[in-house]
Amino acid sequence: MLKSLTKIKEQTGTKGSNTQNRLVHSSAYGFYIDTDVATYMENANGSYHSYTFPVIRDNPTVALENILFSLQADGTYKVSLVSYNLTENEKEALLNGQFVDLTNKIFKENINGEDLSNVVFNKEIQTTFTTSNICACEPNHPAGIDPNTNAPCSCFAILITITGTNEGIEDEGEEDIHNNNDIQEEENNSGGGVSNSPNNSNNDATSPTIFISYEEQIINCLGTYILNGNSSIQTWLSNANQRDKKALATYLGKGDNCSNPATLDFVVEAIEAILDGGEVDFEENIIYDNSLNEFPCHKITIQEATGSCSLLTQLVLDAFEANDYVNLIFETSNTINSNANTSSNSVYNPTTNSCNITIKFRESYLEDATDLSIARTAIHESLHAILVYMYEDGLLESENGLPMEGFEDFVEAYANYMGGLPENIGVAHHELMTDFIEEMATSLSAYALENGYSNSFNFYKKLCWSGDLINTPTFQSLYPQYVVPSDEINNPTNINPDFLDIININAAEQDNTTYIYPHPNGTTYEHSPKGNPPNSDEPCN
Known part of the structure; x- marks a missing residue:
């Protein structure tokens, strides 16, 4: 039956896995770092690299702001806020991969970013990257390939995903850069080369990482x-x-x-x-x-x-x-x-x-x-x-238009329901669901394990026999209320212990109450709740 249910996946597919969709927040500076996309730059011998992420503020004062993590000789990162004094046309040109002269348009503020570096980089980075090249030689070199040597330029960008959490960091001072010589080799291009010197503390390689505000993205879709x-x-x-x-x-x-x-x-x-x-x-x-x-x-x-x-x-x-x-x-x-x-x-x-x-x-x-x-x-x-x-x-429905195997009664009940005819749609639903007790119990067990419970799987199966499922022919066949049918009239307290077990397990959790049943067989059955009622208000237990 569950094999039939998986037809959902086969016929509809999915939109793809969830994104991390997290932002790193600096409470000290009042900005967010979007860690889903960054520009990664590395020199030819691998001794230096940098990451540049877009910065988001609720009330931005510049057209484009990035945060730069520049590797130092001791293995730590120097952290800087880099802002670009750009016109909207220049920002659009950068977004389209066009050359923009950045001379006298870059301003950098060094910050104490040790804690922030730990937040950003102590996260799992995906191992599958989408790559795109940023040319460090000439702005018109296609795909970052030098046509004279047919070799890649020394810098390239990598789209990466890094998860993050909320952290606060502290400020250090501001440094004004009057030209973009800190971007190595080609001061006027939008990418820049990277020095092969392993000691690169004085020269930070970065490239504008463009960000379209979330609000603008939403308005573009819902305009x-x-x-x-x-x-x-x-x-x-x-x-x-x-x-x-x-x-x-x-x-x-x-x-x-x-x-x-x-x-x-x-x-x-x-x-x-x-x-x-x-x-x-x-x-x-x-x-x-x-x-x-x-x-x-x-x-x-x-x-x-x-x-x-x-x-x-x-x-x-x-x-x-x-x-x-x-x-x-x-x-x-x-x-x-x-x-x-x-x-x-x-x-x-x-x-x-x-x-x-x-x-x-x-x-x-x-x-x-x-x-x-x-x-x-x-x-x-x-x-x-x-x-x-x-x-x-x-x-x-199968390819021939008939109900799929195992769903015949269910489809017939629905057809009658939709046509206003006598139907047993509730019974049909629950009878079909009796085939999924194991699967429901597996889901419940997963929830329980995540919340610190260690009850037996059999307990979760019994808890899943609930509501109108106990009125189905399948349940009544497996767990009749009376082993001897005549006991219902002649000895009504002689309830089947297996039936009693399921009913009172459910009642105890439903009412958060202990139920005690002295049985004619001499055993007193006691069922107490194993779960905990959620708090009525936050904080939640």
């Missing part, structure tokens, strides 16, 4: 919506921090996202949800409704459970990530009877031209349950959501 009078985008841009702007700009920069109407509609809907107090995972097309703000620690449990490292949860995330027109929404409700439920079909939003599948959690359930129960429920409901998605996207 039509802004022109059509959508004020929410500009409102969000005016209030969002650089990290959030980068997350959205990175998402829009992937594949055809910037031109895909469904993707752009989702982004606009997501921005409106954020302005309303909600939260959005742009990478996975998931919206966390503002109703979850009343349960901040419970929301973290839901996010961790549905993002745990397991095949089932990854398939769920892949499906919503790969399909821009289908969004998954998590919210709370005080009107539902069950612990949680998932919409039986996706709801079309004519405003955004997208379909939403909504998972609701009952508020009183969240108030009482342990994190293990909530995580289990989130995984359970996510499986419902993926089945809804698969049906509506035609993924449950």
